[in-house]
Amino acid sequence: MKRKFIQLLIAGLAFGSLQSCIKDKGDYEYNYGNEVTIRYATYSYTVFLADTLTVTPLRTFANPQGDTTDYDHAWYINGEQYSDAPVLKYAGKAIGSTSVYYYMIDRKSGIWFPAASSFTINTSSPFAAGWGILYEKDNESELAHVRINGTSFVDYKDLYKTYNNGESMGSAPVKIRDYAVSSGRGMYVLQRGGPGPLELDANGFSKKLVAKDAFTAGAPAGFEPVDMAFFGTADLLVNKDGTLYSRTFPSGALPFATPWFSTPVQYTRGLKISDIWDSWSRNATFSIMHDELNNRLLTMSFNIGTNPSGGIPIRDIPAPVTPYPEEYSPLNNLGNWDYVWGGTFNDASGLMDGAMLLRSPADSKLYWQTFQIQVTGNNDARVTPKTRVLFQGNNLVTDKSILKTVKTRGYLFFTAGADNKQLYYYDNISGQPVVKYTEFSSPITAIEPAEDGMTMAIGLEDGTFLIYDISNEVIISGVPKELHRYGGLGKVVDIIVKGGKTS
Known part of the structure; x- marks a missing residue:
């Protein structure tokens, strides 16, 4: 009985040692991408019909050397991609309000980083008065x-x-x-x-x-x-x-x-x-x-x-x-x-x-x-x-x-x-x-x-x-x-x- 217990103990120690080796190896392979936090100066913008609104996000990169050129960009309006530029240029074509969603995609990892929140664009008429x-x-x-x-x-x-x-x-x-x-x-x-x-x-x-x-x-x-x-x-x-x-x-x-x-x-x-x-x-x-x-x-x-x-x-x-x-x-x-x-x-x-x-x-x-x-x-x-x-x-x-x-x-x-x-x-x-x-x-x-x-x-x-x-x-x-x-x-x-x- 004593001999059997010793054998089980040796097997358990060997398995624990193997698990530790696997974990260490995994740490070196994980990639969280170049994380970026995205905010805006305001979350409600106004533009006149036929005018162009420019929205430049406020970005904070986890890597101080990070740059917008390291990412792809996706602006979504009404469920469809509107722009792939780092800065949004929105032309007011119809009177009303719409919500805008923005994502930055790290090209190396493929990870998508969404803005902290969507924002609203209100298109009004310059001809009302x-x-x-x-x-x-x-x-x-x-x-x-x-x-x-x-x-x-x-x-x-x-x-x-x-x-x-x-x-x-x-x-x-x-x-x-x-x-x-x-x-x-x-x-x-x-x-x-x-x-x-x-x-x-x-x-x-x-x-x-x-x-x-x-x-x-x-x-x-x-x-x-x-x-x-x-x-x-x-x-x-x-x-x-x-x-x-x-x-x-x-x-x-x-x-x-x-x-x-x-x-x-x-x-x-x-x-x-x-x-x-x-x-x-x-x-x-x-x-x-x-x-x-x-x-x-x-x-x-x-x-x-x-x-x-x-x-x-x-x-x-x-x-x-x-x-x-x-x-x-x-x-x-x-x-x-x-x-x-x-x-x-x-x-x-x-x-x-x-x-x-x-x-x-x-x-x-x-x-x-x-x-x-x-x-x-x-x-x-x-x-x-x-x-x-x-x-x-x-x-x-x-x-x-x-x-x-x-x-x-x-x-x-x-x-x-x-x-x-x-x-x-x-x-x-x-x-x-x-x-x-x-x-x-x-x-x-x-x-x-x-x-x-x-x-x-x-x-x-x-x-x-x-x-x-x-x-x-x-x-x-x-x-x-x-x-x-x-x-x-x-x-x-x-x-x-x-x-x-x-x-």
């Missing part, structure tokens, strides 16, 4: 944009072709409007040529709808819209014959999914709309339009709270509690006075100050008629008439004149002269004589004030877009101040404030 420009070049309609970047400006052109695979937008451009849709912005382009009017994603310029194909029972005969307005509960199109078309939105309606009614809007005594006023619909929740057939003003309410199923209640403007002054044209019946223009100041919730240019049947001169109007919760209008006086710029306004109100400051800017090269302003508060702000070598084709009332965008027939300072300091000095100039656009046709309050 600033100035939108409709222009015509080489007999084609196109879009441009000027982005405000602090005290400087960034210019973009040929945006429709860029974001629609080189496709031509059309021809004979007329007008553009930027408007709110759920989770974004839309843009309506009026043009007579090509496919006709279009609706676009205003932040990315991709085509969403061809207007003639977006009616409940086909486009109306002679469909050629000349004016438009966009509200929270409904949108309106004015055809060249004054016919009014609409589409209505219940709460939660999807963008670019609601057709226009093929039958026109009907109202008491008929309609022939000549003008929809450019109100700040997001502030006022109502607007005004001129009915040429009956020479009257009508209100349109688009308060979602009172119209939850969509639609726009249209109303005549009732007589004021205090009778109209003797030298005044009633708003619900302008009589034999010719309507020339209308606009608003101080647009607020349910309240704004209105102004009109009317031509007298007696002396053919222009008169400035003002009033205050309020639309109540049940969509009824209450008007307070003010005055009707001879317009100080009577001898300057022509059929070519463009008129725009600086809503927060009480100024009316307008173009003048036989060739429309002059820019004047009228102070509605003081009523003082009009003042010439500046003059250009090319006819003025578009003007649009910024919503803060401090700058004015101007478009010229020669394809130049300009931004001018119209602050109190500059107005008082009497010396015009140019802030930005962007040329080579062919012919500027229209200018809008992007992401703004105008309907």
